[in-house]
Amino acid sequence: MADKKNNIAWKILITLILAGILVMGGFHLYEWWQTRKAHFVKYEAFGIDIPTNYGIHGIDVSKYQEAVDWESVKGMKVEDVQIGFTFIKATEGNSNEDRCFKRNWKQSKEAGIPRGAYHFFIASKSGKTQAENFISTVELQPGDLPPVLDVEQSNGVKSDKLRQRVKEWLETVENYYGVRPIIYTNVDFYKQILKDEFDQYPLWVAHYLQKEKPRIYRDWHFWQHSEQGHVNGILYKVDFNVFNGDSSEFRNLLID
Template identity: 40%
Template sequence: MTKKSPILAVNEPVKKTTRKRPATRKATGSKKTASGRTSGRTSKGKKTIRRWQMPSWCYYLLLGFIGACFVICFYYFFIRPYAYRWKPCYGMKAYGVCLPYGFEVHGFDVSHHQGQIDWSELQKTQTAPFPVRFVFMKASEGGDFSDTAFIHNFDEARKHGFIRGAYHFYNPKTDASRQADFFIRSVKLESGDLPPVLDIEVRGEDEKKLRRDLKVWLDKIEDYYRVKPILYTSYKFKTRYLNDSVFNSYPYWIAHYYADSVEYKGQWRFWQHTDVGRLPGIREDVDLNVFNGTLDELKRMTIP
């Protein structure tokens, strides 16, 4: 056997093998499927997508419907509850509001939210065309909260000639007897003061328990001060939760804002008719009230 020269082996040309490429189909405008139908393709092989377009009249109709819903909701939640504010005042206008017609005894109520009060300036309302005669002040809340401005305001009210009263904001989550004891420790009522007030605005989880507990507070306060307490609440709260013979025997102070008259049809003595009153000596808005009777009748309600 003869051996090849290494040089010749390196320089020997290498045989190239060629692979056959598979035959490719030419792009056509359509392609047959298994069923023999052609799929919709363009000449370039792209699918055509048909999009549904809303008619212009439908678009404007939908836009108008959304706008109408917005206007109705805005009126119902933001305009209608306060429409009374923009009504023309055909009667007596004073203290920044239109005063209810037919009442001669006016008053207000305050808490620490009104800030520091200039009682000397406020006293001028007693000789105004619509004299302010009485004031209620927040004294306590729950079983341990005392209003920080109560003691000062309570003393100043008597010094400046106002018929004064104190109220307790009721917390249905706190024991009623404890709340009554706390109010008694906080408020020393004297002859000529208005009866103590129970401010009830929160129902709590159990309606029956609420009524039982309120009666505990009211009975304990009446036994101590020897006068029937006043119940403060809204006319809706009174109608829904306190509309029975047990609570109808108490004098009522009804809160009902921006209305020509009180919707509550039962007996009431005080009406809180607005929360945006303006009085000299008080920088913040203040609640205004009227007494359902004469000044002499109001004085007869006070502690003898």
């Protein structure tokens, strides 16, 4: 009887192992197929109006763009506009990691595109715990952009409590990496919620209503001016950004 039970247990174990191998194989096959499709996606232009008074243009991506062929992204050039940097979603909340982060992080670097990682902030959760999630996921290297905190929702949390948690995240991340993080948000959220307490941090601001510059009273480093762009090597629409400065100022922002 004992031998029969052992045989059944072994059969169950082997079945589970084989099922796991098939699932993993299917996942990698799906990734390969998505990347293959992305490689053949070509656009005649970026599909949006590009602010031409800025010299350095970039995109930001997450799992919603699925597989990205970064070599095709790097190779696309329309007149004088070429993708010169990317921000990549890394984490969200206390424990979530974007399922495409590792691949995007590695392959954008291999393609020679300066990269930055961002964390999507959940206002109802601890700033320190969320910072630890980001730190455990993201290894920054020389030539990378500073870490980014994406904070754009209050989730019903009072403004003073939200600002306290944002400060926890920023201070924890800055102490770990030794570089001041960038704040990403939209114009109204900055003016109404964050206010003047974070003016010492570099700002990446989202604003789609003007073609020349975002409508904000303080200095800014990056401007997300559209969420409707197209780039070779990406199957879906993607956010477009510009850097507010020249190439030497951009290099000075990168991690040593």
